[in-house]
Amino acid sequence: MYYRRYGRTNLTISVLTFGAMRIPFDESACSAQERAAKEANAVATIRRAAELGINHIDTARGYGNSERLVGLGLNEVGREKFYITTKIGAPAPRDEALRFIDEALKKLGVDYIDILDVHGINTREKFDAALGKNGCLKAIQAAMDAGTVRHAAFSTHGEPSLIQETINTGLFSAVSLHHFITHRRNARTVALAREKDVGVLVLSPTEKPGMLAQPTARLVDVCAPVAPLVLSHRWLLTQPGITTLAIGAADPSQFDAHLPALDGPPELTKEERDAVSRWEQAERKALGDTRCTVCYKCMPCPEDVAIPEILRLRNLGIAFDMTAFGKMRYNLLESGGDWFPGKKADKCTRCGACLPRCPEDLAIPDLLEETHELLLGEKRSRLWG
Numbered sequence: 186m187y188y189r190r191y192g193r194t195n196l197t198i199s200v201l202t203f204g205a206m207r208i209p210f211d212e213s214a215c216s217a218q219e220r221a222a223k224e225a226n227a228v229a230t231i232r233r234a235a236e237l238g239i240n241h242i243d244t245a246r247g248y249g250n251s252e253r254l255v256g257l258g259l260n261e262v263g264r265e266k267f268y269i270t271t272k273i274g275a276p277a278p279r280d281e282a283l284r285f286i287d288e289a290l291k292k293l294g295v296d297y298i299d300i301l302d303v304h305g306i307n308t309r310e311k312f313d314a315a316l317g318k319n320g321c322l323k324a325i326q327a328a329m330d331a332g333t334v335r336h337a338a339f340s341t342h343g344e345p346s347l348i349q350e351t352i353n354t355g356l357f358s359a360v361s362l363h364h365f366i367t368h369r370r371n372a373r374t375v376a377l378a379r380e381k382d383v384g385v386l387v388l389s390p391t392e393k394p395g396m397l398a399q400p401t402a403r404l405v406d407v408c409a410p411v412a413p414l415v416l417s418h419r420w421l422l423t424q425p426g427i428t429t430l431a432i433g434a435a436d437p438s439q440f441d442a443h444l445p446a447l448d449g450p451p452e453l454t455k456e457e458r459d460a461v462s463r464w465e466q467a468e469r470k471a472l473g474d475t476r477c478t479v480c481y482k483c484m485p486c487p488e489d490v491a492i493p494e495i496l497r498l499r500n501l502g503i504a505f506d507m508t509a510f511g512k513m514r515y516n517l518l519e520s521g522g523d524w525f526p527g528k529k530a531d532k533c534t535r536c537g538a539c540l541p542r543c544p545e546d547l548a549i550p551d552l553l554e555e556t557h558e559l560l561l562g563e564k565r566s567r568l569w570g
């Protein structure tokens with residue numbers, strides 16, 4: 186394991202973070218024996234993280250019973266082994282947020298929280314609520330004054346402009362965001378974070394680029410001899426400004442696939458650079474003049490159709506046989522709120538507003554119709570709503 190300074194927190198954290206969003210379970214649906222087994226699994230996963238040198242755990246109030254399970258693990262493994270990040274929802278007013286902080290301390294079994302995130306500054310409304318005179322940031326600042334929270338940070342699924350505005354407030358020492366080899370829309374945001382000395386945690390680096398823990402045969406062939414997951418992680422960890430990647434392990438064994446990404450030099454090797462190039466070229470070749478570059482110039486859509494995300498999923502489905510991943514993501518639309526905004530392609534009215542804005546001159550309404558037929562399936566919900 187190796188370590189990096191996490192922005193203005195000045196904490197030195199591991200480049201892999203244990204993201205504790207996949208260990209929770211519904212306690213009301215378990216027998217006493219099942220509950221004990223699931224608790225033991227959570228503790229074993231945290232113990233394995235410590236054995237690997239991971240020293241940062243990322244949890245949240247919104248992740249079911251994750252905070253309590255992390256507390257069990259800390260009691261077994263040792264509080265001193267980890268820096269702890271937890272989160273409270275951006276809309277929570279000050280007094281409610283203070284109560285949430287108190288509850289988090291009790292669940293985690295700690296005297297202080299190293300980093301407290303404002304969870305989900307995804308929209309202007311949530312930005313205004315969190316940073317308002319009665320917002321949750323006031324509670325975090327009060328807890329920092331009291332010594333029960335050490336640092337303020339935020340997580341986001343928002344637009345780059347909103348993330349950049351939040352960074353520029355100077356109120357946060359770290360940010361958790363999306364940034365992937367297959368979707369680099371936050372490249373300027375990461376650069377700004379580096380300039381402002383704000384640490385960057387990459388959310389869902391395994392799932393969101395295309396379920397890389399179970400890559401398609403096509404993607405494996407394109408990236409060979411480098412595993413797609415390892416290549417994606419290596420690409421991220423060699424990008425200036427990236428501090429750590431959140432690994433959402435559900436059991437101790439799920440860390441293993443990520444470990445080879447720690448073996449390389451500070452820069453990508455020639456073999457890795459060639460594999461990245463093949464990954465990029467394979468998409469261009471497969472899609473030809475129907476490839477969406479996901480530039481977002483087509484937006485906003487009058488009907489709120491999620492055009493860039495839908496066509497990104499089309500790219501992955503056609504180029505890399507990622508139709509199963511595409512269906513999973515596509516059917517989150519209209520059920521994910523501001524965590525996964527926008528509507529499905531069948532809401533397109535063919536008004537044509539997007540057409541003159543597309544630098545690739547794509548027949549966007551036709552591609553949306555095609556993608557809807559390709560990816561429509563059963564409605565899904567996020568892991569944690």
